[in-house]
Amino acid sequence: MLSIIRERLRQGHRTAKYPQIEPTLPQRFRGLPRVSENLSPQTLSAAVVSCPFAALSDHEGELQIDLGRCLFCADCPAAIEYGALTFSNDYRLATSLREGLLLNDEAYRLADKLGKKMHKLFGRSLKLRQVSAGGCNACEADINVLGTLVFDLGRFGIQFVASPRHADGMLVTGPVTENMKSALLDTYAAIPDPKLVIASGACAIAGGPFCQSPEVNHGIGNLLSVDLYIPGCPPHPYTVLDGLLRLLGKTPG
Amino acid sequence: MNHATLVRFRHGFGVPLADIPQLSYDEFRESLLEEVTADARVAAYFGRPVSQNNGEEIEIFAILAHDWRGELALLRTRVSGSFPSLTLECPQLHLFERELAEQFGLHPEGHPWLKPVRFHRPWLEVDDIWGRPQGEHPIPRDMEFYRVEGEEVHEVAVGPVHAGVIEPGHFRFQCHGEEVMHLEISLGYQHRGIEQMLIGGPHPAAIYQVEAAAGDTSIGHATAYSQLLESLAYSAPPPRAQTIRAIALELERLANHVGDIGALAGDVGFLPTASFCGRLRGDYLNLTAELCGSRFGRGLVRPGGVGFDLNGALLQTFSTRLKGLERDTRGAIDLCFDSPSVLARFEGTGTVSTDDAEALGLVGVAARACGLVRDSRLHHPLGSWAGGFDTPVIELDGDVFARSNIRRREVYASLELIKQLLKRLPAGEISSPLGSLAPDSLAVALCEGWRGEVVHAAITDSEGRIGRYKIVDPSFHNWSGLAMALRGQQISDFPLCNKSFNLSYCGFDL
Ligand code: SF4
Numbered sequence: 001m002l003s004i005i006r007e008r009l010r011q012g013h014r015t016a017k018y019p020q021i022e023p024t025l026p027q028r029f030r031g032l033p034r035v036s037e038n039l040s041p042q043t044l045s046a047a048v049v050s051c052p053f054a055a056l057s058d059h060e061g062e063l064q065i066d067l068g069r070c071l072f073c074a075d076c077p078a079a080i081e082y083g084a085l086t087f088s089n090d091y092r093l094a095t096s097l098r099e100g101l102l103l104n105d106e107a108y109r110l111a112d113k114l115g116k117k118m119h120k121l122f123g124r125s126l127k128l129r130q131v132s133a134g135g136c137n138a139c140e141a142d143i144n145v146l147g148t149l150v151f152d153l154g155r156f157g158i159q160f161v162a163s164p165r166h167a168d169g170m171l172v173t174g175p176v177t178e179n180m181k182s183a184l185l186d187t188y189a190a191i192p193d194p195k196l197v198i199a200s201g202a203c204a205i206a207g208g209p210f211c212q213s214p215e216v217n218h219g220i221g222n223l224l225s226v227d228l229y230i231p232g233c234p235p236h237p238y239t240v241l242d243g244l245l246r247l248l249g250k251t252p253g
Numbered sequence: 254m255n256h257a258t259l260v261r262f263r264h265g266f267g268v269p270l271a272d273i274p275q276l277s278y279d280e281f282r283e284s285l286l287e288e289v290t291a292d293a294r295v296a297a298y299f300g301r302p303v304s305q306n307n308g309e310e311i312e313i314f315a316i317l318a319h320d321w322r323g324e325l326a327l328l329r330t331r332v333s334g335s336f337p338s339l340t341l342e343c344p345q346l347h348l349f350e351r352e353l354a355e356q357f358g359l360h361p362e363g364h365p366w367l368k369p370v371r372f373h374r375p376w377l378e379v380d381d382i383w384g385r386p387q388g389e390h391p392i393p394r395d396m397e398f399y400r401v402e403g404e405e406v407h408e409v410a411v412g413p414v415h416a417g418v419i420e421p422g423h424f425r426f427q428c429h430g431e432e433v434m435h436l437e438i439s440l441g442y443q444h445r446g447i448e449q450m451l452i453g454g455p456h457p458a459a460i461y462q463v464e465a466a467a468g469d470t471s472i473g474h475a476t477a478y479s480q481l482l483e484s485l486a487y488s489a490p491p492p493r494a495q496t497i498r499a500i501a502l503e504l505e506r507l508a509n510h511v512g513d514i515g516a517l518a519g520d521v522g523f524l525p526t527a528s529f530c531g532r533l534r535g536d537y538l539n540l541t542a543e544l545c546g547s548r549f550g551r552g553l554v555r556p557g558g559v560g561f562d563l564n565g566a567l568l569q570t571f572s573t574r575l576k577g578l579e580r581d582t583r584g585a586i587d588l589c590f591d592s593p594s595v596l597a598r599f600e601g602t603g604t605v606s607t608d609d610a611e612a613l614g615l616v617g618v619a620a621r622a623c624g625l626v627r628d629s630r631l632h633h634p635l636g637s638w639a640g641g642f643d644t645p646v647i648e649l650d651g652d653v654f655a656r657s658n659i660r661r662r663e664v665y666a667s668l669e670l671i672k673q674l675l676k677r678l679p680a681g682e683i684s685s686p687l688g689s690l691a692p693d694s695l696a697v698a699l700c701e702g703w704r705g706e707v708v709h710a711a712i713t714d715s716e717g718r719i720g721r722y723k724i725v726d727p728s729f730h731n732w733s734g735l736a737m738a739l740r741g742q743q744i745s746d747f748p749l750c751n752k753s754f755n756l757s758y759c760g761f762d763l
Pocket residue numbers: 050051052053054055056065069070071072073074075076077078079
């Protein structure tokens with residue numbers, strides 16, 4: 001017993017002071033991109049076709065990036081070869097609308113607080129059922145860490161629960177494989193109304209690296225209406241946490 | 254031994270298809286069984302369609318590993334329609350033959366356990382051997398489950414959706430009271446069709462798909478993929494890149510092993526270790542992110558080398574952080590291994606015998622916990638490991654304790670290895686251009702990921718494009734080990750046994 005207490009004192013207090021104090025992310029972390037303006041038509045079209053996941057497009061002569069499809073690749077040719085975009089260190093990426101994920105030269109609009117009625121219901125206590133539907137398990141792993149003492153998700157009134165009957169919403173990861181489609185929809189049906197749906201990770205939003213496979217759907221957008229989109233492959237735990245807190249109106253400022 | 258029937262080689266080199274003798278099925282069977290008797294194990298076994306003037310045939314390749322010789326043996330044959338199953342004589346083939354049946358509509362006659370593996374449509378225009386309607390997607394877990402009959406016998410079915418933030422899978426227990434007589438596991442829910450997507454490549458998207466074959470083994474899979482392409486292009490990455498890959502591989506092992514020990518402690522209610530390890534796992538992931546921006550090492554390992562250098566101030570960050578991490582990790586882990594109440598739950602739970610482990614072809618942590626010396630860093634080294642790794646960690650009891658203790662000892666070993674590797678990080682480039690792939694060749698790459706051996710194999714077509722790509726995640730072999738471990742156990746010990754294996758669903762399902 002004494003050795004446990006001694007070790008506890010030695011390990012110290014590790015819960016981050018987030019959201020009062022901003023986290024320091026690694027220098028090489030790739031967050032919110034900025035698209036370059038006034039690209040020559042040649043560079044623009046070369047950049048657009050260079051993305052293997054069709055995340056880039058030509059929007060009235062300017063480059064547009066779909067953060068729902070983007071994997072924030074380390075070797076993004078559009079960024080490296082064509083200088084058409086740069087990745088910042090900003091981890092805040094979650095949005096409320098699918099169109100909101102399309103980023104060009106306008107300011108990026110982060111997720112809004114829930115509507116009045118929903119906020120009244122879930123603002124102080126949100127229970128979520130997580131369903132993994134065909135990803136690579138990295139998204140789930142970085143959601144699981146929100147339960148560790150570093151993030152201590154419970155202090156925000158958010159909890160992952162075992163039964164859909166106890167849940168207020170569903171957080172989905174993975175592109176929705178053919179084999180998981182019906183189990184996913186069954187889980188959704190088992191959650192009492194009103195309920196929220198959160199798509200976390202490129203897979204759940206648009207199919208991620210598997211978007212071309214006939215074995216998967218392109219995320220959950222075609223199956224259910226989504227209240228919160230969290231981009232990334234996988235999204236950083238702070239990206240997920242920021243998204244959830246925005247939804248509940250708990251982010252400062 | 255009939256040497257003319259097979260090719261022996263070391264991984265790291267492509268083998269021209271023309272050099273691999275075409276055997277009759279009988280010769281193939283005989284050679285394969287002879288090799289397995291002579292201590293070889295099946296590292297990979299797969300088919301590919303080949304057109305013949307009289308229709309389509311399936312060519313089967315067997316890749317056998319002779320660990321102590323550091324050698325691989327390669328056999329090939331052709332079949333069509335059906336062939337006599339070898340599973341009864343060589344049980345480690347059981348899933349590989351089921352794969353052939355599911356992918357190509359072949360019938361392995363006499364297979365004792367012939368059920369679908371991943372529940373997808375056949376890859377060719379053939380009849381499904383289970384008679385499922387053509388054109389429709391099969392329904393997962395739509396198969397005959399093994400049943401124990403009897404008045405006091407009951408069945409427990411769990412999944413696909415489990416009570417936690419984890420991947421989907423279906424488990425069927427046949428129980429007598431609390432005791433599990435048999436566990437059958439039916440997966441496929443995570444099947445994304447990765448092997449099929451890689452055909453025609455190497456595509457620009459491929460490395461991202463491979464990194465996501467099993468997200469917690471991104472470095473392991475990306476390394477195997479890169480080694481494979483490098484073997485086919487007859488080029489080697491610069492020594493500095495190889496050492497950075499090796500460091501990242503050990504960091505991946507550290508993060509996962511530390512996380513697993515925390516999860517095991519949590520499962521038996523020993524919360525100090527559970528919470529300390531939960532934090533420490535994240536710290537190891539963050540260190541990987543310092544290197545390449547991603548906690549899972551996405552973007553680091555690339556064919557030809559690595560995408561990020563470990564230099565300057567970063568080297569300093571690594572040594573300082575690792576020092577602190579080592580102290581905290583030892584403190585957190587030793588606490589739980591010094592606790593009699595934890596040991597009482599770990600010891601004697603979920604035992605797999607050495608013979609069963611060998612028969613099922615277990616690999617990695619699960620195999621080493623049963624006394625099998627299987628570690629590709631030792632037996633099939635490539636790159637930075639060549640000559641550098643000589644002490645695999647072995648335990649003999651095959652129970653939850655053995656699997657946990659392997660992790661504990663490997664955590665300490667990996668910390669030591671990283672220190673050594675950082676000290677002798679060679680100077681020079683971190684990447685070199687990858688040439689074009691040799692046409693009509695086969696190559697194999699093995700990489701000891703944190704769960705065990707990750708095997709990638711590929712065959713190129715006449716233009717040097719990938720014609721068939723095969724991935725064997727360690728979980729492919731090891732799920733059968735978990736099923737064996739449950740025999741005769743209390744069903745309430747399933748979570749503990751399951752965590753002691755901590756296998757990948759997506760790595761199995763691909
Ligand atoms: S980061 Fe990757 S997914 Fe995003 S635009 Fe670049 S290549 Fe496409």
